[in-house]
Amino acid sequence: MFSKKIFNKIPKMKNINHIYFIGIGGSGMGGIATILAKQGYKISGSDLFSNFIIKDLTLLNIKIYFKHDAKNITNNIDLVIVSTAIKNDNPELITAKKLNITILSRAQMLAKLMKFSYGITITGTHGKTTTTAMIYEIYKLAGLNPTFINGGILKSSKKYAYLGSSKYFIAEADESDGSFLHLKPIINIITNIENEHLDFYEHNIEILKKTFLKFLKKLPSYGCIIICIDNIHNYDLIKKNKHLLKKNIITYGFHKDADIQLFNYNQNGYKTSFFLLEKKKNLYLKIKLNIPGYHNVLNATAAFAVSSYIGLNYSIILRSLKKFQGIKRRFDILGMLFPYKNINNKKNIIIIDDYGHHPTEIKMTINTARKIWPNRNLIMIFQPHRYSRTKNLSNEFVKILSKVDKLFLLKIYSAGEKFIKNANSEYLFKKIKKLGIIKPILIKSKNYYIIINNIYSQLIGNEILIFQGAGDINNISSLLMKYKFKNKKINNQNL
Template sequence: MLDLQDIKRLYFIGIGGIGMSAIARYFLQRGVEVHGYDRTSTELTRALEAEGMQVHYDEDVNKIPAGVDLVVYTPAVPTSHAEYQYFLTQGTPIKKRAEVLGIISRGMKTVAIAGTHGKTTTSSLTAHLLRSTGVDCTAFLGGIARNFESNYVLGSSEWVVVEADEFDRSFLHLHPDIASIMSMDADHLDIYGDAETLLNTGFKAFAKQIKPGGTLWLQHNLTTHFDATTAYRSFGVEGGDYQAHNIRVEKGYFVFDYLSPEREIKGLRMPLPGRHNIENATVAMSIALQLGASDEALRDGLEAFRGVKRRFEIIHRDEEVAFFDDYAHHPTELNAAIGAARELFPAARITGVFQPHLYSRTRDFAEGFAEALDGLDEIYLLDIYPARELPIPGVSSEMLVKLMRNPNVHLITKAELLPALQKNKPEVLLTLGAGDIDTLVEPIGNWLKSLKPEKV
């Protein structure tokens, strides 16, 4: 078995990934020398370099340092990668990111947040609430939590919060004390093949990984997929044993009451918009209460939550325009983001910029994407971001346009987008997608800020 104490020099293939970089930060804080490769320089990789890691951007084995004790790689990088093959021939120990996270968490008490949607915000909020209410937990997150300005948080207690990723069955390396399953929509069918296999060999298998005496929190609509042999606590919005109800909007904020078999907490203010975020808060609060949080500390902690970068993140807002950026890359996530914008701005014209992510996902959920995007008043559609995939014949953004009923849809390149927005100034703008659409956020935000000072 790998002994993490023996590692002096570590190498990451794909160090700029959000999950990879969290683990890299963990080792760096433990005094390990960290090196890595990524395809492109990003804000995150530059931050890693500023923290003291050595990162290069060429697939070049000559840039690999001598004496690497362990290689960590992400399945998003093909095994044909020159550096992966180099380490293979050298006999250097190589492990997937998920395996290493499993080893790290093995000696700790673990809270694992799973689900095809909601896990990043929920794990970030859970870590924030625990730390706000007396549990100084460590956390490995799938996004940059604004309260920490990082995807990794070092704590001093025995508890760790981790985002449990279903991609490549990564979460089966975890053995949590407390786990939550937020959603189980079909996704990653390039890995699982079909929704039934995702359910059985993915989420149900994950539920069986919980330690004896541990707790499984299930979104209440998912309970029908589990039989009487699975012990769980259900949660949700207007449903489940632990629930949010009496949801309303007061002074521009969502407000709700929390109800459980043990207590009722009234008038909780949720800083993030959307009912999906209230559901995320419901299970995060329930876990914090399970670990001893007081009602008032929980209320204060919830109000202080600043969200996660690229999860309905407010980029700019003044009296005339509001601009939000969201990581949504599945029809369910698009519906949640667009629905949240509609609730906040019921009378406004809502414009969306969407970059589909992966050819296989676009093919598998084409009708769902088209239906979700039809919920916008105007849509600018970018080319598919391929990530780890090669093109699939017949699969393109134009395919989605043909399925849409919305007459106000424009196929556009990234270079053409800003001039188009400047010509047709939006009232509410959403940038949506998991590819490199985030590189457009800063120039759009700077343009909007140049028009009028931001609302204070």
């Protein structure tokens, strides 16, 4: 059972004062930097570009360098935290090693912060960020004042990290490079397991599943595993290894064998409802959400399960889920505009920004949009993310991207990866065009206003315009909404 009276202050690290982050602008890195700054440590760091996280960090008097330079690493730095995106030849990392400064990965630092807390981690290919946010908001409404670190910004509070005063520590855990094995939570949620980041796992999903199993085995005997068995790999993982996992296990989903079984999913515009049966307690509840999507029903159920497990009041859980506003860049409706070609046309264009960069996520985005607006044309601007992902999932990308009414393909966002042949936007363009379902449009320019003009000039109204991807595509959608064209084309003077 939960307790509001038990408070836990994360102990300060001995002989550590100044902490430097290499790659501080990532959501996970920025969240940890925020928590440590709030604890009183001196924080500084570097990144190549500014973003909303860096702007937030500067408000905490954190010094940030916009270049990875060996000169930034000085003898007065006691600890260096390194992002997973940083390569071994990084000059700051090399200098830190020469100066014998202690170096930790992001996950190792997160593990240190969580060590003395009641850790709740959320893992899986999709849904981690939204589920983490839902749990945080439930616990917050219940008066538990938890600490949390997330991969996205909550719309309600504009937070992605918060230093609470209770024992509860809620964090999104990244499986992309196996670093989540450093974490030792008490409760872990697995939303799903899919073909993602397999370049790290020898292109073998069975190795990825074994890594998840290794992680689950590390939970204490009094811990709890909460897992969605609608996902075939989750179901297989639990079915084959339940005898090895001597912990509490709670399964959820629409599957008939789920401990928390779902029924009657209904999407009415932007609102969602479904029924939930908690079998062990013979409890039947109706859940209402103000965010759309089948996937969010599953995310909400995971949040319900972890809240019910520690004994939170059901009315608080349901109220929090109904109030949940969502995460920025997750099916984020930015607003609307009118087409350029006919200024008298009253048929508007709805603009959506979505972070999804995996075929399954894109499928959910498309299905949700079709469900809400069945009579509108669906136009997608897609920016592929990483050469490795594009190569590994090219057939899946071609299939799902062909399901929109019109597709614009932007240049691939490499995320620091080296070029791989037949794994870029041009390759997807040729494959989709050859399939013959739609006629894709390839935009080769990287200039934001040229991209917007190319797209905007072809809009006629009554459309859903979805900016899809995890790279810098949100800069384009933000620019579009900033000017809204005022019924004229954007130009250099507007910028």
